[in-house]
Amino acid sequence: MSTTTSTSPDAPRPAARTAEVAPFEPRWLELREGADAAARATELLDPLRDLLRDLPVDRPGSPDRPGRGAGRGLVVHDLGCGTGSMGRWLAPRLDGAQHWVLHDRDPGLLRLAALRAPRAAADGSPVTAETRRGDLARLTTAALAGASLVTASALLDVLTADAVDALAAACAGAGCPALLTLSVAGRVDLAPVHPLDGEIADAFNAHQRRGDLLGPDAVGAACEAFDGRGARVRVHPSPWRLGPEDAALTAQWLRGWVGAACEQRPELAARAGTYLRERLEACAARELRVVVHHSDLLALPGTAGGAA
Template sequence: MSTDHAQEFAPRWLDAREGADADARSRGPLAALAPHGSVVADLGCGTGSLGRWAVPRLPGVRRWTLFDRDPELLALAGARVPAPTVETRLLDLARLGPADLAGATLVAGSALLDVLTPREVLPVADAVAAVGCPAWFTLSVAGRVVLTPEEPLDAAVAAAFNAHQRRGERLGPDAVEAAIDAFARRGYRATTFPSPWRLGPDPAEVTRLWLHGWVGAAAEQDPDLPLEGYLARRLEQWGAGRLTAVVHHDDLLLMPPGKRP
C-alpha cells in the first residue's frame, strides 16, 4: 500500500503490518487445512509472516518451502519461519510450474493475489491443480475501507486507491473473484472468509504507514483530488486517538475435486 511498487514489499512495511495481519487472518480455514499442512509451498512469501503465523496453528508441518523473486526477502524469511525444515526458492511466479510444487500438500500465500495480473494467476492455478492439493490465500484486498470519523473525501480516496491497485494490469480488489474463476475452471471449490484489518492508535506504526500509503497512492492516481489537508487531518485525528479504520480483506480457501473443506 505504497505509491512505489517496490516499497510495498520493503521489510519495514512488511514487519509493521505483521501484527495487523496476524489479528486479521481468519481462523475459519484451519480445520479444513489441518490434514493437508505437512508440506507447504508459500508463494510470494515476503519476510515469512504467513509461516510464522501458520506453523504453530497447523499440526504436523514438516517442511515449509518459501517462494519469492526477491533474494533479500527470501533470506530474511528463511531464518524466521519456525518449521522443522525450511527451504527457499528464488522464482518469479509467472514461471511457476507443477515441478516447483512437487510433493506439496498445501499451497499458500498472503497478500499475494491482488498484486498478480490475470496472466500470472493462470500458471498458479495450473500448477496447483496439477499437484491436486488445496490452496489457501490470505489477506487479499477487498476494495472497501471504513474510516471513523467519516469525511466527504473518503469515498473518492478509496476509489482512486483501488484504481491505483489495478495499475499495470494488477488484479487489486478483483483478485479473489479472478482466482475463484481460474480455480473453478479446474474443478476447485472456493470458500471466502472476511479478514479485515482493524486499525487505530494501536498498532500505531502500521496505521501511520497505511495512511501515508493509502492517501499517497490516491493522490498519484488522481492528482486533481483536493487532498492538501486531508492527510494532515487524518494524521492529527490518529495522533489524538480519535481515528479508526477497517480495511477489508478476504481469505480464500480452494479445495480440489474430491476433498471436502
C-alpha cells in the same frame, strides 16, 4: 531448524507496488505482521486441517507416492513469502512435521524469512525450510511437485488474471490445496468519516487495477480459476481493524493509501494533502479507527467446484 537455499525460475515475486509505503521492505512487513495475524480467517483452518490430516505423507523408504513429503512431513510452498510471516502464523497451527519452501525474488527477504522461520509445529514436530528465488509469472506444476499445500499472503491483488490462472492451474496439476490470505477487497471504513473518503478510496482502487493487475477483483478471479479446475472454494472476510493501539501502522497505511490515490489521480493532490494531514493528526491523537477489508480464500482439490 535447518534451511537450504536454491534458485528456481518458477519461484514467485510480483513487481513492487506503490499502493502502500515501501510495500516489500522489511520494516513495513514487520509493522503489518501483527494486524495480518489478527485478521487472517481462522475459520478456514479446520477444513484445511481435515484435508491435510488425511493426506498420504511419505516416510523415508516409502514406495507410495514418492516425492510427497520425502520423509519431511507436509511440504508447504509459501509464494511471495516476504519475511516469512505466513509461516510464523500457520506452521504453529498445523500438526505434524513440515517443510516450508519459501519463494520470493528478493534475496534479502529470503534470508530474513529463513532466519526467522518457525522451528516447531502445533504438536512439537519439527519444521524446516528452504528458499527459492525467482518469478511467480513462470510458476508451473513442476515447481510445486510434491507440494502438500500452497500459501500466500497479500499476493493475489498484485497479480494479473493470467498469473492467477497459472497459479490455479499449477495447484490443480500438483493436486494440492491453496490458502491465499489478505487480498484487498476494495473497501475501507474510517471513523470519523470525512467527505473525501470515498474519492480517495475510488482512486486507490483504480490504482490497484492499473495496467493488467486485478486489485480488488483478484478474489473473484481466483474463485473462477480454481472452481473451473474442480476445486471447492471457500472465501471468508479478513479485515484489518486498526484502532488507537495501531497508530504507527495506521499512519504508514494512510500515507501509502493517499499516495497511491494521488498517483492515479494527480488532480487530487491539493485536497488530498490537507486530507492526509488531518487524518494523521487524528491518528496521532488516537481518534481515528480504520477497517481495511480483505478476503481469505481456501481452495481444496475436488471433483465439484463451488464457492462457499
